[in-house]
Amino acid sequence: MSLLKLENVTKRFGGLIAVNKVSLEISKGEFVGIVGPNGSGKTTLFNVISGVYFPEEGRVIFDGLDITTLQPYKRAPLGLGRTFQIPRPFASATVRENVAVGAMFGSLSGKVGVDESLEIADQTIERVRLQEHRDKPAGTLTPVEKKLMEIARALAMKPKLLLMDEAMAGMHPNDIDHMVAFIKQVAVEEKIAIVAMVEHIMRAVVGMAEKVIVLHQGSKIVDAPTKEALEDPKVVEVYLGHPPEE
Amino acid sequence: MKKEITKYYPLIPVFAAYLVLFLIGKNISGMWQLVAMLLFYCAMGQAFNIFLGMTGYVDFGYVAFMGVGTYGMALSITNLAHIEGLGIGIIIIGFILALVMSTLLSMAVGAVALRLRGAYFAIATIGVNEGFRFLIEGARIWNGSEGLIFTAQLNQILGREGASSLMTFWADIMVLIIAALAAFVTLFYMRSKIGYALTALREDEDAAKVMGINVTKYKIIAFITSACFAGLVGAASWALKTPYVFPPEVFEIHYTIEAIIIVLLGGAGTLLGPVAGGLIYGISKYYLAIFMPGFQLLVFAPIIIIIIVLFPEGVVGMLKSRTKDSVLARFII
Numbered sequence: 001m002s003l004l005k006l007e008n009v010t011k012r013f014g015g016l017i018a019v020n021k022v023s024l025e026i027s028k029g030e031f032v033g034i035v036g037p038n039g040s041g042k043t044t045l046f047n048v049i050s051g052v053y054f055p056e057e058g059r060v061i062f063d064g065l066d067i068t069t070l071q072p073y074k075r076a077p078l079g080l081g082r083t084f085q086i087p088r089p090f091a092s093a094t095v096r097e098n099v100a101v102g103a104m105f106g107s108l109s110g111k112v113g114v115d116e117s118l119e120i121a122d123q124t125i126e127r128v129r130l131q132e133h134r135d136k137p138a139g140t141l142t143p144v145e146k147k148l149m150e151i152a153r154a155l156a157m158k159p160k161l162l163l164m165d166e167a168m169a170g171m172h173p174n175d176i177d178h179m180v181a182f183i184k185q186v187a188v189e190e191k192i193a194i195v196a197m198v199e200h201i202m203r204a205v206v207g208m209a210e211k212v213i214v215l216h217q218g219s220k221i222v223d224a225p226t227k228e229a230l231e232d233p234k235v236v237e238v239y240l241g242h243p244p245e246e
Numbered sequence: 247m248k249k250e251i252t253k254y255y256p257l258i259p260v261f262a263a264y265l266v267l268f269l270i271g272k273n274i275s276g277m278w279q280l281v282a283m284l285l286f287y288c289a290m291g292q293a294f295n296i297f298l299g300m301t302g303y304v305d306f307g308y309v310a311f312m313g314v315g316t317y318g319m320a321l322s323i324t325n326l327a328h329i330e331g332l333g334i335g336i337i338i339i340g341f342i343l344a345l346v347m348s349t350l351l352s353m354a355v356g357a358v359a360l361r362l363r364g365a366y367f368a369i370a371t372i373g374v375n376e377g378f379r380f381l382i383e384g385a386r387i388w389n390g391s392e393g394l395i396f397t398a399q400l401n402q403i404l405g406r407e408g409a410s411s412l413m414t415f416w417a418d419i420m421v422l423i424i425a426a427l428a429a430f431v432t433l434f435y436m437r438s439k440i441g442y443a444l445t446a447l448r449e450d451e452d453a454a455k456v457m458g459i460n461v462t463k464y465k466i467i468a469f470i471t472s473a474c475f476a477g478l479v480g481a482a483s484w485a486l487k488t489p490y491v492f493p494p495e496v497f498e499i500h501y502t503i504e505a506i507i508i509v510l511l512g513g514a515g516t517l518l519g520p521v522a523g524g525l526i527y528g529i530s531k532y533y534l535a536i537f538m539p540g541f542q543l544l545v546f547a548p549i550i551i552i553i554i555v556l557f558p559e560g561v562v563g564m565l566k567s568r569t570k571d572s573v574l575a576r577f578i579i
Binding site: 050051052071072073074075076077082084088089090091092093097100101102104105106107113114117153157 | 437438442445446448449454458459461
């Protein structure tokens with residue numbers, strides 16, 4: 001059974017159709033890349049899955065449960081975690097407190113106390129190697145550290161599915177390789193399905209995704225194993241334009 | 247067990263400040279009036295901090311909760327004074343009524359206004375205070391604009407001596423107890439899930455939602471708690487100290503502004519902040535009025551601006567980051 005299933009999801013903003021009849025399925029533990037140029041509807045799709053917007057049409061089913069119009073805060077405890085394109089730390093709180101919030105409110109059991117959350121936070125922070133910064137306010141971290149912290153915060157939620165919004169944007173290639181390896185390892189160990197949204201950095205997608213979904217102007221144009229998808233003429237066209245006529 | 251106790255260390259400086267205030271007022275003649283004023287400011291700051299400081303939402307109608315608290319106490323005294331044998335029980339019922347009335351009003355206001363965010367919330371709440379005042383005056387609720395005067399009833403309940411010592415001393419002690427209780431509740435919230443949820447939603451409400459936090463629930467918890475303490479402060483400091491209540495006096499937006507200044511001056515969201523803010527604000531206001539009568543506001547405004555510019559996180563916020571790695575860190579939050 002699939003973990004996440006979207007059935008003909010449509011989201012409009014006035015006359016603009018941001019997401020147009022998109023259907024897709026993500027299985028447990030699967031690593032999927034969502035690719036598409038600027039304005040193709042990736043972020044809107046993420047927002048529909050995490051509950052920031054409710055779709056006008058279609059259904060969102062997570063783990064067998066219809067969550068189409070479920071409040072976002074009720075989705076996290078079901079096992080739906082998310083990171084943001086521009087990291088959104090709770091700036092005045094320490095890294096440790098930030099990660100503890102993930103454990104406290106986002107965990108499946110729903111009844112994790114403060115002390116236990118702080119312990120989970122410590123373990124998770126060690127995993128992403130941020131222990132030196134544990135007691136610093138999250139607002140003082142560098143952008144890369146903030147990204148790591150967001151990942152730690154999401155992992156502390158013990159998610160079944162992690163939505164990663166442009167996790168690699170703006171990072172040094174070496175950091176990307178390190179990050180990709182780390183995420184892949186965690187995903188395998190904890191059987192987390194990952195949906196990573198990628199705009200430009202294809203090397204990250206190629207490195208980790210088993211499957212790639214390509215969006216263009218709100219519609220899904222390709223849904224195939226990574227290699228196949230990236231060689232698809234439609235994808236090439238979306239990214240590079242029409243081939244020159246003979 | 248030891249860990250449980252160390253959690254409450256930050257209350258030590260707060261309670262120490264209150265103790266020093268009490269001792270100064272009790273032992274130096276002529277100081278009690280100043281001390282009473284300072285206690286009032288600290289209590290108001292401590293109560294408002296639970297909402298303003300912890301959620302980051304600015305409520306311009308805050309004084310309304312103090313107002314209905316005052317009416318709660320006033321109604322209890324005016325309506326129950328004729329019953330023989332209730333005695334001091336009437337005061338206790340008054341506090342309970344103040345609690346109930348401020349809770350009900352905060353639930354009504356919160357249910358509507360807390361759906362709004364940031365500046366929109368602030369604008370909406372300005373109307374609450376004025377609206378409530380005109381409702382009481384216009385609809386002649388609780389004697390309308392004529393207010394309630396209950397000096398006679400207070401004398402009847404406690405005797406002339408008792409009533410006078412209540413007005414000049416015990417009412418202030420009650421304010422002190424309320425301030426201490428508010429500090430305790432603040433720290434309890436900070437150390438529990440509620441505090442983590444409030445910090446998260448103050449910093450980034452949308453991210454907090456996605457992290458699984460029911461932001462509406464926690465905002466309402468903070469709002470109601472804060473309003474309850476405001477009601478108690480009103481009941482003790484306004485109804486018992488001066489046994490009369492007139493709508494224009496208790497629904498005076500001026501007090502909301504003072505509360506906001508105290509919280510921001512001391513450090514929003516810190517435990518010790520309202521005490522520091524209350525003391526700085528109260529002492530400067532008192533002595534400026536003595537030494538520069540007529541010019542006090544002209545001098546006072548720049549002082550506040552300078553403090554806010556120098557310490558954007560408030561005085562305690564600054565202390566907190568200065569003492570981060572020292573032994574003091576566990577006492578100052």
